[in-house]
Amino acid sequence: MKQRRVSLKDLASKLGVSIATVSRALRNSHEVGEDMRNKVQQLAQELNYRPNPFAQSLRKEAPRIIGVVLPNLVTHYYASVLDGIENYARTQGYSVFSGNSHETEHDEKLVVDSFVNMHVEGIIACLSQETSDFSHFVEVKNMGIPLVFFARTCLQDDFSYVVADGDVAAQEATQHLIDYGSKRIAFVGGPNHLDMVRRRKHGYLEALRENKISIDRDLVACGKIDYQVAYDAALSLLNSPNPPDAILAFNDVILYAVFEAVKSKGLRIPEDVAIVGFSDGDTAEYVTPRLTTIADQAYDQGQMACELLLRAIGGDKKIYHEIVPMHLTVRDSSKKK
Numbered sequence: 001m002k003q004r005r006v007s008l009k010d011l012a013s014k015l016g017v018s019i020a021t022v023s024r025a026l027r028n029s030h031e032v033g034e035d036m037r038n039k040v041q042q043l044a045q046e047l048n049y050r051p052n053p054f055a056q057s058l059r060k061e062a063p064r065i066i067g068v069v070l071p072n073l074v075t076h077y078y079a080s081v082l083d084g085i086e087n088y089a090r091t092q093g094y095s096v097f098s099g100n101s102h103e104t105e106h107d108e109k110l111v112v113d114s115f116v117n118m119h120v121e122g123i124i125a126c127l128s129q130e131t132s133d134f135s136h137f138v139e140v141k142n143m144g145i146p147l148v149f150f151a152r153t154c155l156q157d158d159f160s161y162v163v164a165d166g167d168v169a170a171q172e173a174t175q176h177l178i179d180y181g182s183k184r185i186a187f188v189g190g191p192n193h194l195d196m197v198r199r200r201k202h203g204y205l206e207a208l209r210e211n212k213i214s215i216d217r218d219l220v221a222c223g224k225i226d227y228q229v230a231y232d233a234a235l236s237l238l239n240s241p242n243p244p245d246a247i248l249a250f251n252d253v254i255l256y257a258v259f260e261a262v263k264s265k266g267l268r269i270p271e272d273v274a275i276v277g278f279s280d281g282d283t284a285e286y287v288t289p290r291l292t293t294i295a296d297q298a299y300d301q302g303q304m305a306c307e308l309l310l311r312a313i314g315g316d317k318k319i320y321h322e323i324v325p326m327h328l329t330v331r332d333s334s335k336k337k
Contacts, residue, residue: 084302170203
């Protein structure tokens with residue numbers, strides 16, 4: 001069987017020290033005592049630890065490298081964020097490696113570990129929807145590797161981030177639905193522990209409160225960010241004794257799941273059920289009826305996240321919290337006649 005490459009993390013675990021200590025010991029840094037340097041180097045030899053020569057060459061030669069951790073590379077939003085990161089990085093002489101967490105904490109940790117082993121100069125990350133343990137990001141910080149979050153964040157006192165004004169946008173979108181005649185508005189979202197979900201749900205609830213509309217918890221469906229899960233949630237709402245006459249969808253995956261669920265019931269959009277969703281893609285223009293959407297400004301978020309990371313790489317220690325405004329584009333799916 002093929003043996004897995006021994007990593008810095010493996011050495012650190014066996015010795016009960018941090019990855020940063022192991023890394024410094026292997027570089028003969030004066031920051032690590034002689035006894036520990038000897039232990040680390042002896043263990044590395046015993047386990048046949050081999051530094052990545054590709055990564056080493058990247059450290060010595062242009063272009064310089066940053067890593068980007070994405071939850072799902074196939075969605076338009078994350079592709080647009082990555083496009084913004086790559087374009088800004090290129091203007092500053094950097095290249096970008098991206099890794100897909102597939103919305104799992106396990107894969108996210110593997111991607112982060114691979115970037116550390118490659119000695120990238122910094123990391124931009126968006127949490128997977130499963131992530132609840134942030135120790136791998138704390139470890140990155142302790143190693144002195146700059147890290148910036150976008151969209152879904154954590155440990156906000158320790159890391160810079162770029163997010164959209166999802167609360168403001170959701171409130172505006174919900175108000176738009178109310179203004180055009182919707183009375184029972186549902187929200188289909190993702191996991192409640194994600195700050196991105198909480199912001200958008202908060203805006204939705206604030207609009208209901210401001211319009212003195214009773215909040216019905218049965219109209220709030222927050223689960224996994226997954227097409228089938230969202231489709232089933234939407235069907236459950238539509239099949240309930242008192243169904244919604246409008247739905248606000250958390251992102252593009254959920255938006256199209258909701259759209260198909262409404263269509264499958266033979267209901268008319270927007271006459272029976274109005275729909276608004278968060279989406280940065282162009283496809284909303286090409287379905288019937290055309291979908292009212294809230295644009296994430298994903299490309300701008302990517303550029304700003306990269307700018308903040310390169311500031312940190314350059315020595316800026318300040319923690320930045322940047323908010324990118326969203327834009328509501330009204331089309332046919334939200335205006336009841």
